Amino acid sequence: MLRSSRASSLLRLLTTLAAAFGIAGCAILAVPAGPVASAGSASAPIGAQPPAAPASAASSATGNPPARPDPAAPKPFAEVIRGAQRLDGFVPVWRKDDKVWLEIAPARVGQPMLLSLAVANSIGERGLYASQMGRDLLVEWRLVGRSVQLVARNLSHRADADPAMARTVRQSFSDSLLAAGPAASAPHPDSRAVLVDASFLLADLQGLSTALETAFRLPYMLDRGNSQIESVRATEHTTALHTQLHFATSRIPARPATQPPPGATMPTPPKTLPDPRSFFIGMVLNFVGLPAQPMTPRASDPRLGHFSESFVDLSDDLRPDQRRHYVQRWRLEKKDPAAALSAPVKPITFWLDRNIPGRYRPAVAAGVLEWNKAFEKLGFQDAVVVRQQPDDADFDTLDAEHASIRWFTGADVGFARGPSATDPRSGEILDADIAMSPVFGRGARRFISEDLGTAAPQTPLPLSALALGDPAHGARCSYAAEAAQELTFALDLLEARGDLDPESPEAEAFVRAYIQDTITHEVGHTLGLKHNFRASTVVTRAQLRDKGYTDQQPIAGSVMDYNPFNVPLDGEPRTELNMRSLGPYDYWAIEYAYRPLAAAEEAATLAQIAGRSREPLLAYSDDADADGFGGWSGLDPRDNRFDLGDDPLAWAEKRVALSKELWQRAQVRGPRIGDDPQRLRRSLSSGFRQLQRLPDMAAKYVGGFYTERDLPGGDRPTYRPVEPAKQRAALQFLTQGFFSIDSFRFEPRFLTHLGTDYNEWERAAPVSVPTAVLALQTQAMDRLLAPGTARRLLELPYYLEPRNRPGAITLDEVYRTLQSAVWSELKAGREIDPMRRNLQREHLKRLQALLTRGVPGLPADALSLTRLHAAELQGALKRAVARPGERSIESRAHLQDSLGLLTEALRATMQRA
Numbered sequence: 001m002l003r004s005s006r007a008s009s010l011l012r013l014l015t016t017l018a019a020a021f022g023i024a025g026c027a028i029l030a031v032p033a034g035p036v037a038s039a040g041s042a043s044a045p046i047g048a049q050p051p052a053a054p055a056s057a058a059s060s061a062t063g064n065p066p067a068r069p070d071p072a073a074p075k076p077f078a079e080v081i082r083g084a085q086r087l088d089g090f091v092p093v094w095r096k097d098d099k100v101w102l103e104i105a106p107a108r109v110g111q112p113m114l115l116s117l118a119v120a121n122s123i124g125e126r127g128l129y130a131s132q133m134g135r136d137l138l139v140e141w142r143l144v145g146r147s148v149q150l151v152a153r154n155l156s157h158r159a160d161a162d163p164a165m166a167r168t169v170r171q172s173f174s175d176s177l178l179a180a181g182p183a184a185s186a187p188h189p190d191s192r193a194v195l196v197d198a199s200f201l202l203a204d205l206q207g208l209s210t211a212l213e214t215a216f217r218l219p220y221m222l223d224r225g226n227s228q229i230e231s232v233r234a235t236e237h238t239t240a241l242h243t244q245l246h247f248a249t250s251r252i253p254a255r256p257a258t259q260p261p262p263g264a265t266m267p268t269p270p271k272t273l274p275d276p277r278s279f280f281i282g283m284v285l286n287f288v289g290l291p292a293q294p295m296t297p298r299a300s301d302p303r304l305g306h307f308s309e310s311f312v313d314l315s316d317d318l319r320p321d322q323r324r325h326y327v328q329r330w331r332l333e334k335k336d337p338a339a340a341l342s343a344p345v346k347p348i349t350f351w352l353d354r355n356i357p358g359r360y361r362p363a364v365a366a367g368v369l370e371w372n373k374a375f376e377k378l379g380f381q382d383a384v385v386v387r388q389q390p391d392d393a394d395f396d397t398l399d400a401e402h403a404s405i406r407w408f409t410g411a412d413v414g415f416a417r418g419p420s421a422t423d424p425r426s427g428e429i430l431d432a433d434i435a436m437s438p439v440f441g442r443g444a445r446r447f448i449s450e451d452l453g454t455a456a457p458q459t460p461l462p463l464s465a466l467a468l469g470d471p472a473h474g475a476r477c478s479y480a481a482e483a484a485q486e487l488t489f490a491l492d493l494l495e496a497r498g499d500l501d502p503e504s505p506e507a508e509a510f511v512r513a514y515i516q517d518t519i520t521h522e523v524g525h526t527l528g529l530k531h532n533f534r535a536s537t538v539v540t541r542a543q544l545r546d547k548g549y550t551d552q553q554p555i556a557g558s559v560m561d562y563n564p565f566n567v568p569l570d571g572e573p574r575t576e577l578n579m580r581s582l583g584p585y586d587y588w589a590i591e592y593a594y595r596p597l598a599a600a601e602e603a604a605t606l607a608q609i610a611g612r613s614r615e616p617l618l619a620y621s622d623d624a625d626a627d628g629f630g631g632w633s634g635l636d637p638r639d640n641r642f643d644l645g646d647d648p649l650a651w652a653e654k655r656v657a658l659s660k661e662l663w664q665r666a667q668v669r670g671p672r673i674g675d676d677p678q679r680l681r682r683s684l685s686s687g688f689r690q691l692q693r694l695p696d697m698a699a700k701y702v703g704g705f706y707t708e709r710d711l712p713g714g715d716r717p718t719y720r721p722v723e724p725a726k727q728r729a730a731l732q733f734l735t736q737g738f739f740s741i742d743s744f745r746f747e748p749r750f751l752t753h754l755g756t757d758y759n760e761w762e763r764a765a766p767v768s769v770p771t772a773v774l775a776l777q778t779q780a781m782d783r784l785l786a787p788g789t790a791r792r793l794l795e796l797p798y799y800l801e802p803r804n805r806p807g808a809i810t811l812d813e814v815y816r817t818l819q820s821a822v823w824s825e826l827k828a829g830r831e832i833d834p835m836r837r838n839l840q841r842e843h844l845k846r847l848q849a850l851l852t853r854g855v856p857g858l859p860a861d862a863l864s865l866t867r868l869h870a871a872e873l874q875g876a877l878k879r880a881v882a883r884p885g886e887r888s889i890e891s892r893a894h895l896q897d898s899l900g901l902l903t904e905a906l907r908a909t910m911q912r913a
Contacts, residue, residue: 073186074146080185080195089234090289093198100198100229100241101184104141104148105191112153113287115139115178116421116431117206118398120242120282124272124410126215128281131353131398131408133433134206136421139178139287146183148196152176155424161315169314179203201285202227202243208281212247217267220247230282233399240399241285248278272411286400288421288430295428296599297326301606303613303709304589305530305560305622307420309427326427328420328528329593332375332383337596340379347385350434350523353397353406354389357438361388363512364405364436367519370559371527373582374590383594384523398433403526405434405519416480416518418525432526436519437480477525479562480518482642487514489686490565490577493658496665496683499574510577517579520559524586528593533639534621535561535585541645550576555644557617558585562641569654570661584617613709614716620709633788636707637700637722637730642693649701649730652694656737659687667750677755681767684746684754688772695738695780701730702784702814703792705799721799727809734780735821741835744773770835777839784818785846787855790862811862815869819843826876829883832891844898847873848905867906874902 074080084096090113092103117134124130142149154173159165181200187193204222212220226246233240252269260266269276300308308325316322334342350368352361365386375383389397389404397404400421420432491507494500500507535557543549544566556563556579563579592609612618625639634640643651666683676682704722737743746769754767783789793811800808822843825832832840849855850866877899884892 072146074183074194075185077185077188077193077195087232087234089239090237091234091239091287092193093232093234093239094195095232098228100232101195102198102239103193103195105193109141109143112138112140112290112425114290114400114421114423114430115150115152115205116286116288116400118284118286118433119206120284120396120398122281123270123279125270125412127211128208128215129408129410129435129437130282131355131406131433131435132417133398133419133421133435134283137178138424143183143194144180147180148183148194148200149180150178150201152178155311157312157314159314161313165314178205198229198241199224201241202229202245204245205285206283208245208247216269217265218249218252218269220249222246223248233395235401237289238400239287240396242396243283243285244280245283246278246280250277252276284396284398286398286431288400290423290425291331291428294423294426295331297426298329298593298602299606300325300327301592301610303610303620303711304592305532305620306528306589306593307525307530309422309424311424327593328422328427328429330429330527332380332594332596334379334596341376341381342379343381344383347383348527349385349387349403350432351397351402351404352386352388353404354391354393355407356405356436357407360512360515363515364519367516368405368523370516370520370582371523371586371590374587375594377587378591378595380594400431403432405436405522408435408437410437415478416522417477418522420526420528429526429528434519434522434526436522477522477531479521482562483514483518483564485686485689486564486642487511488682489658489662489690490567492683492686493567493662493665496662496669497570513578513580517559517563520582524560527590529560529586529589530622531562531626532558532560532585532589532620532622533562533626533641534619534636535583536563536640536644537638537646537648538584538617538619539645541647541650544645545572545575547573547575554581554583555579556583557619558583558589560586560589564642564644566644567658569657585620588612588618621707625707628788632792633783633786634696634700635705635719635792637697637704637726638706640693640697640700643697648697649726649733652697653733653737655690655694656743659690660743662687663746667747670750671753671755675755680750681754681756684767684769688776691776692779695734695776696783698730698733699780699783699789701727702809703727703789703796705792719799721796721808724807724809731784731809731814731817734784735817738777738780739821739839741773741833744769744835770838773835774838774842778842781818781822781839781843781846784814785850787857787859787862789814790859791857794859794861812865815865819869819873823873823876826880829880829885831887832894834890837891837894840894840898844901848901851905852908870902870906874899874906877902 081094081096081101084094084099084101086103087093087095091108092105094101094103114136115138116136119128119130119132119134121130122128122132137152138155139150139152142151152175154175157169157173159169179200181196183194184197185195202222202224209220209222212218223246226248227244229241229243231242233242253267256266270279273279297309300306307328309328310323310325312322313319313324314322330348331346332348333345335345336342352364356364368384368386371384372380372382389395389402395402397406416434416436418432418434420429422429487510491500491502491510495502500510538557539553539555543553544555545568550566555566555576559579559582565577566575567577568574588609592606595605595609597605613620619638621636621639625636626634626641628634637648640648645651662683666680671680701722704727706720706722708716708718708720710716710718751767751769790811793809793814796808797805820827822840825836847866847870850858850863851870854863877895881892881895881899884895887895
C-alpha cells in the first residue's frame, strides 16, 4: 500500500510537470524520427507539432492508467536551463558552471550556415602554430531521432537550375557528418527550440590527428574528457566557441637499439613541450550566418589570377565544360552609386590584433591601406579600413566577424599566410585572418639563414590548414620566410660594402619596408588575388638601374610576385631596393573583381577588362606556371619566384656575382673582436641560399617554351619554343658555373675561422662547403636529366617550322654537354678535386638508376641516348685507368671504382615493374 501511494504521488508530480510545460502524456517527449531534410523536404523539423496521441495514451481518458514515461527521453527545456545564463546570438548559448548548451531553433534546422575553424593556440613547431585560420565548410543542423547532427553539405557538384537533376546530385554525392550529440531537452513549449550539450563539438573537426601523425609519426588521439569549452561569444550573425582540445599518446616509443634501415619512418616527438605525451590545441569554432541574399557571382577569367569558388554544374549537360569558377571577393557596394567617389556601404575592415608589437603597427597598417589606391580608381573611398584591437577588448580577432592581422611565433617557423573564408554559394569573402611570423626579426633571420644552413628551404607550413587538404587560400604562401632570406642577404652585403650600418635608423626603415611589402602581399591574397610570378619581368634591367625610374615606379609589375631586393652590383648606382607600392597588374586584377557593374553590361565589360591581358605591364602567371602541371615541370623561364628584370638568366648571373662578392668581402674582412660568433657562417650560408633557386631558374630555358594565357581565336601562339641561343646559354651557365670548383673556392683561413657560439652546442658543427656545393650541382643535374626535360627536347621539333629545325638544341646535345662537363678531367688527364669526385659519383648514381631501374615517364629515346653516352663514358674511363698519369691514389681509386660500377650497370638487365 505504501508503494502504491508513493507511485501515485510520483505520477501526479509528473502529470503536473507535463501540464506546466504544455505537453500531454509521453508524446511530449517524442522527437521526430528520421533526419530533418534541407529546405523543401517534407520531413518534420524540430519543434513541429507532435503527431496525434496513440490509442494507448488516449486510454487514460477512459480510466485506464497512462503509459509509463520514457526514462531516456530528454528533460523539459526549463528544467535543463534552470539557473543558466542565456547569451543571445546567431545560435543562442546557455551556460551554467562548466556546462554549455546550444539552443537550436526550428528555423535553423536544415538551413545552411558557415562553419569556420581557427587555431588559437598550439605547440609551436612542425606545422602546429597559433593564430592560424583553418577549414571553412557549409554546414547545417539536422535531427535524427533524438540526436542533433552537424552535417557538412557537399557542394562539389550542383544542379541549382534543374530540380530533377538536383535530386540526382543529392543522391549521388554524400554529405559528411562532422559531429553529433543527443538532444538535451524536449522542445521549448513556445519556440519549439531544443538544447544540445555543446560538448559534442569537442571533436577533431579540423583533422588535427592526421596533422599530428604527419608531423611526429606518433598516434596522438583526442582526449575529450580533458578538453573543454573555454569561452563563448555570440552576436546577431555569429556564434563562436573557444575550445581547448587535449591530445595525448600513452607512451613515446624507445629509440631502436640498432640503426634503423634506410628510409624507415621513426617517431620524432615534439621538442617544445615539457612532456611530449600531452598538449593542448585551442580551436575556435565560428558558426556564421550566411547572407539572406547571396552576392551576385562574378565569373573568373584565366587571363587574371583570382582565387575562385569552383564546382561542377550539372544543370546543363550541353555545356562543353560543366565546371564553374566564381571570383572570390568581398561584397563592396557604394553608399552613393551616382557619386564619382563614395564610401562603401560596408568597408573591408582589418583589425590589428593586440599582440602585434607597437613599433611595427604603422608598417602593418600602411601595408593594408596601400590597396585603397586600387579601390579609389573604381570610385570607392576608404574601401579598406584598419582598426586597432584595444588591449582590454572582450573579443578575439579569430572570431569570424573580425578580419584581422595577427602575430604568431614558433620554434621552427618562418612564414606569413593570408587565408579567407567564403560563402560557397557566391564566392563572397566573409572573413580573413592573416597570420604573420616575425621572420624579419634578427632572431628569426638567424634561424632561417643559420640553423637551416645551406639546405633547401624547409620552413613548415601550417599542418592545421593542410591536414584535410588545402582549403585555406594563402596556406602555401612562403613569401615572408623566403623574403627574410633576401633581407638577410641584402643587409649583410650592404653592411660588408659599408653602405649600411645594421644598428642605424636606415636599417630599421629597411626592415619596416619589408614588413609593409609582406603585409601588402598577404592582404592581396585575402582580397582574392593569387600569386603572379611573371610580374617581375615587366621592368627592364636598365630601368632597375635608373634611380629616376625607381623613385617614381615600382620595381615589379605586382606585389603578388615574390619580389627580391634590387641590390646593385658593386660599382652600380643604388636605386630603390624593394617593392614599395602596388604595380599595374594589381590595379587591373582589383578592377576585374570589384568594379561595380550593372547586370546587363557585366559580361561585356569583364571581357573588355580581361582583354587587356596582352598589355606588357599586365603579364601574369601563377604557381602552376612556375612549378608545372600535368606531369610537366615549369615550362616558361619567365615564371619564377624571386627574380627581377626582363631577363631571368641575366638575373641569375647577377646573383652569382653578388654571392661571390659577399664571400670575398667576408674573407677579406675576417673575424674581429666583438663580432657575433655566427657572422662569418651567416655570410657563407646566405650566399649559398641565394644560389639555390638559380639551377631550376636556368634549367627552365633548356627545352623551355614561352607560354601565353590567351583565349582561343587570337593570333599569338600558346606555346613558343625558347630561342636556341638562350637555351645553350643557360646550359653553359649550369655546366660551367655550377660544376666548376673555381666558383666555390674559399681561403683556408676563412673556413678555419667560421666561429660558433659554444653556449649553443647544436650550432657548433663545422660548415661543409663540399656538401653545400654538391646540393647545388645535383639540383642542376637532376633538372637536366629529368623526364620532363627529355620529353620537351624530343618533342621540340614538332613546334618548329622545318627551316628552323636544324639549329635547334637536341637531347643528345644536352646529355653530351652535361657528361663532358662532369667528366672533363678524363680527356685532359688532370688530377680530380674531391668536390669534382663527389659530382662524378652523383652523376654515376643517376646513370645506374636509369640503366637498371628506369625512371617513370622517361621516354624510350632518352633511355637509348643514356645507354649510348654511358658506353662512351665507359670507354673514357678505361683509357683513364690505363693511363693514370700524375693523379693521386684517391683519384686512381675513384676512376677504377667508377669504371667497375658503370660496367656492372651496362651489363645488368633492367628491372621492370
